[in-house]
Amino acid sequence: MVELFYYRGTKPNFGDDLNELVWPAILSSGVFEIDDLVIVGIGSILSEEWIGKFEGSGKTVVILGAGTSYDLPPKAVSKWLVKAVRGPLTAKVIGMPEAAITDGAILLAAKPGLLPDRSDGGDVVFMPHHRSIRSARWEHIADRAGMRFVSPQQPVDDVLQAFAGAKLVVTEAMHGAIVADTMRIPWVPVMISPAFDEFKWRDWTSSMEVPLRPATISAGHGTDEWVYARMQTILSRHGIVPERTLNEAIAQDALVEYLKKRFDPSLKRALLQCRPSRARRVFAKLLFPARRLAESRAIADLKKVAVGPTFLSDPKVFAAKLQAMKEAVAEVEDLVRNARVDSGKRIASK
Structure with missing residues (x-):
């Protein structure tokens, strides 16, 4: 076989x-x-x-x-x-x-038959990357923003059925955008975590002659905001600024150097060390007002991108x-x- x-x-x-x-x-x-x-x-x-x-x-x-x-x-x-x-x-x-x-x-x-038939539904679907499903109550946040939350960890058939009833897909998961584009549904790329992999996103969007302009979405939880702030600091210290580096004109050796730097084992270890301690997670759960504020920021961000520019390949x-x-x-x-x-x-x- x-x-x-x-x-x-x-x-x-x-x-x-x-x-x-x-x-x-x-x-x-x-x-x-x-x-x-x-x-x-x-x-x-x-x-x-x-x-x-x-x-x-x-x-x-x-x-x-x-x-x-x-x-x-x-x-x-x-x-x-x-x-x-x-x-x-x-x-x-x-x-x-x-x-x-x-x-x-x-x-x-x-x-024919691989994709479900499109319905006349008017859902706005929100799909984060699986690594961004940490502490935030994304289903609740999406609902408050007027969106339908779809997890990238749901069965493929369930995700496709949800997309079939969508008028727009807001996604941090690249294959959320790829499948939306394949189903001819407008989509919006968003970035929740600074671990957003711009190399693979730009690789695909360039193939379809679509610009990559991800909108930033707040983390939705105080602990995740703290983690992502630390991650962003570490990436900046290592000189990882992909939007200034990655384009179709970049030379092969420069691409190789970018990959070496972005996925260097020492950088990976440093990013993993940003995970919060158990004590910090427990403390964050006690700060109910802070959680409400973090969620409100994410809700406002999602509402904003739902009425902003959308994308679909020609x-x-x-x-x-x-x-x-x-x-x-x-x-x-x-x-x-x-x-x-x-x-x-x-x-x-x-």
């Missing part, structure tokens, strides 16, 4: 879990019968940390819409079949500009990217079909 490789955490996560919906529906059964084949699809896993282990494994590794982030790209990437990556930043950092298409989740639009750009991703899938199908004609051959890597 083919190995469908994507990040599997201890808790569900919408973007990663899309892999189990998309690929069994898009790829033929013949692809899934190949034993020495690895499909790397949706997610920020085109990195040495996650897939470097496949170097020297004897397996054919196919990249279909994955992106780089959280680490440097894998050393063996030039030996693999890179059919599509998430965007121009990933393509540049791996030295394959021709591979820039878009995120693999666009294939939700490639086959229909012609969307159609072109979807077609290009379909063609990348067809190339994989051709490789498998040709390998199966002569059972004495393996699928040829680069």
